[in-house]
Amino acid sequence: MTTNKKAYWATPYSFFLLLFVVLPLLLIAIYALRDSAGHFTLSNIAAFFTDPKIVNPFLVSLEVALENTTICILIGYPVAYILADKSLNRSAVTAVLFILPMWINALMRTIATAEIFTAMGIGLGKGTLLFGMAYDYLPFMIYPIYTVLSKLDRSYIEAAQDLGASPVKVFFKVTLPLSMPGVMSGVMMVFMPTVSTFAISEILTNNTIQLFGTIIQENFNNLMWNQGAALSLVMLIIIGITTLIPGNRNES
Amino acid sequence: MKAKRVISQAYLWLVLAVLYAPIIFIAVFSFTEAKSLGNWTGFTLDLYKSLFSGATSGSEALIVALKNTLFIALVASLASTVLGTLAAIGIFNMRGRWKKSIQFLNNVPMLNPDIITGVSLFLLFVFLGVSKGYTTIILSHITFCTPYVVLNVMPKLSQMNPNIYDAALDLGANPFQALMKVIIPQLKTGMISGFILAFTMSLDDFAVTYFTAGSSGIETLSTFIYADVRKGGLTPELKPMMTIIFLLLLVVLLFVNLRAVKTAKKQNN
Numbered sequence: 001m002t003t004n005k006k007a008y009w010a011t012p013y014s015f016f017l018l019l020f021v022v023l024p025l026l027l028i029a030i031y032a033l034r035d036s037a038g039h040f041t042l043s044n045i046a047a048f049f050t051d052p053k054i055v056n057p058f059l060v061s062l063e064v065a066l067e068n069t070t071i072c073i074l075i076g077y078p079v080a081y082i083l084a085d086k087s088l089n090r091s092a093v094t095a096v097l098f099i100l101p102m103w104i105n106a107l108m109r110t111i112a113t114a115e116i117f118t119a120m121g122i123g124l125g126k127g128t129l130l131f132g133m134a135y136d137y138l139p140f141m142i143y144p145i146y147t148v149l150s151k152l153d154r155s156y157i158e159a160a161q162d163l164g165a166s167p168v169k170v171f172f173k174v175t176l177p178l179s180m181p182g183v184m185s186g187v188m189m190v191f192m193p194t195v196s197t198f199a200i201s202e203i204l205t206n207n208t209i210q211l212f213g214t215i216i217q218e219n220f221n222n223l224m225w226n227q228g229a230a231l232s233l234v235m236l237i238i239i240g241i242t243t244l245i246p247g248n249r250n251e252s
Numbered sequence: 253m254k255a256k257r258v259i260s261q262a263y264l265w266l267v268l269a270v271l272y273a274p275i276i277f278i279a280v281f282s283f284t285e286a287k288s289l290g291n292w293t294g295f296t297l298d299l300y301k302s303l304f305s306g307a308t309s310g311s312e313a314l315i316v317a318l319k320n321t322l323f324i325a326l327v328a329s330l331a332s333t334v335l336g337t338l339a340a341i342g343i344f345n346m347r348g349r350w351k352k353s354i355q356f357l358n359n360v361p362m363l364n365p366d367i368i369t370g371v372s373l374f375l376l377f378v379f380l381g382v383s384k385g386y387t388t389i390i391l392s393h394i395t396f397c398t399p400y401v402v403l404n405v406m407p408k409l410s411q412m413n414p415n416i417y418d419a420a421l422d423l424g425a426n427p428f429q430a431l432m433k434v435i436i437p438q439l440k441t442g443m444i445s446g447f448i449l450a451f452t453m454s455l456d457d458f459a460v461t462y463f464t465a466g467s468s469g470i471e472t473l474s475t476f477i478y479a480d481v482r483k484g485g486l487t488p489e490l491k492p493m494m495t496i497i498f499l500l501l502l503v504v505l506l507f508v509n510l511r512a513v514k515t516a517k518k519q520n521n
Contacts, residue, residue: 006417010342010354013335013398017357020395024372025360027379079267088260093509094268101271103501106456107477108494111486112274135271188363196365199458199478213367213459220371220463225378232371236364243363 028236031229044230054215054231058195061212064129065194069141071134072190073183076141080182081175083142084149095146099139106136110203124206132204133194140193141186148182149175192239275498282491303489310487317476318493321455324386324472328393329450335394336401336450337443341435343402344409358403361396369396370463377464384466392464393454400453401446408442 035041048054082088083095101109113132114124122128156178160170198213212231219228282299284292306312343354361369373392382388412435420430436443458474465475480486 006345007342007347007350009338010346013339013342013402014354016335016394016398017354020373020376020391021357021360023379024376027375028368028372031375075267078263082260082264085260088257089264092512093505094264096505096509097268098271100501100505101275102456103452104275104494104498105473105477107458107474107481108278108490109274111477111481112278116274116277135274138267138271193365196367198367199481203481213365216367216371220374225375228371229375232368235368239363239365239368 025236028229028232031226032233033230034226036224036226044227045233047227048231048234057210057215058212060209061195064126064133064201064209064211065191067130068133068137068194069187069190071130072138072141072186075134076138076186077145077183079138080142080145080149083146084152098142102139107199107203110136110200114203124204125208126205129201129204129209132200133197136200137190137194140189144185144189145179145182148179152178188243192235192242196235275494278491279495279498282495285488299488300492303492308489311489313471314476314487314489314493317471317473320470321472321474324389324393324461325451325454328390328397328454329447331390331394332397332401332450333443333447336398336446337405337436337439339398340402340405340409340439344406358399362399366396366457366459367463370460373460374463374466377466383468384464385468386470388464388466389461389470389472392460393457396457396460397450397453400449401443404446404449405439405442408439412438 032044033040033042035043048058079098083098089095110132113135114128117124117128117131152175156174157170160174165173195211196213196216197211198217201209201211201214212235216228216231216235219225219231281292283295283297285294285296285298302308303311303314306315339354339358343351343358346354364372369392373388373395377384377388416434416438417430420434421427425433456474457472458478461472461475462478465471471479477486477490480490
């Protein structure tokens, strides 16, 4: 009986979740399907597909997010691999050094990055955006891969080596597949946040490239709550699809 | 093998150098007076002096923003730790559909990009007719901080012997005593790491605060810096402040790690 009773300890948090997670998301859907007078409409959602001022930034955001995620994997995977391998890196402090910059305000670091480019005479644009984004999101890619790799059962790798696989083969046939869950959670933590970034993209491009997050922000700033909610709803649906599909596959 | 090690270390330090370049850049230019970064006009400690004396209106507002940031982070992460620990114990003892639903909802704030969390809570406070201020900001921070506490406490629960709570009750403790004297000590490390993570997330937040502070005039460091960007010039005292914060963090990090190394050595002996 006591164990059943303890289940009720989650009651306060259950109500909290209903009020601060479920209801707000429902409100996004309700606002998205209404016009400013409160009548039902699909025009806010339709604008996402037809209005070039919305479609174009969305496509640009997907492109930037794809590039940023790729860059983060290419730079971050080797870092995580080296950090997790005791024969290559003995110090635990080095791993923490990769997270430490996150305690310094992200906007401040981004401004400094932009200032360095300006001081070097490099104009702000797509290149500086990608550099600055990779810089901001790299720790989010390194950390989950590092966690998976350092928990990896070394005996799989040793078995492959004993059976005569070359180091390259061991990596591509054993280590990489086993570390894919880490890569996937890294992708989750980099891709959608990149699409929805605002402020950071503004600073790094001098507001010449607008990402989807900036469009949502501007809608809300200009009191166009319904349009802003519709764009948020589209993002929610994309997030839902990308997270639920792999989840279901794991269960079956 | 040795060459591989050298190349690996060189790669790590190269990435670290790039990661730290902006921070070092800020630190270097905190010792000169020029308004914009990257413009060296001779060594001076003036910015440090005006930061601590609150001599300029900018530095005064900056100190207020720092205090707000720390206050909000402290209250939100403490509340999240209490709420999240109780929730974790509850979820751990649940079965079936309820357990799955709550765990799913617990993941939602972590999966949602900050801007979605911010916008959704903005609409909630509009809907409820609550005027924006410390309460709305702190409640919003609790919303995105608590999931991290739950996730850090859950593994500790599965490592715990499930019978000790019942044993405490059999020996005459009331449920509250059993919680405080038996369960909490077992969960302490998970709660502390959850608290630290929650505190960090709150400190670093920009988007959620931006949407839930409204026109209340309450600024945290993030919204303060963003307002500066919009105005087109950073408050110069930000540079010495960030430098001091960074150096403090570095000292704490080295201290904690040296202690960890020492205790590890003691255990080995």
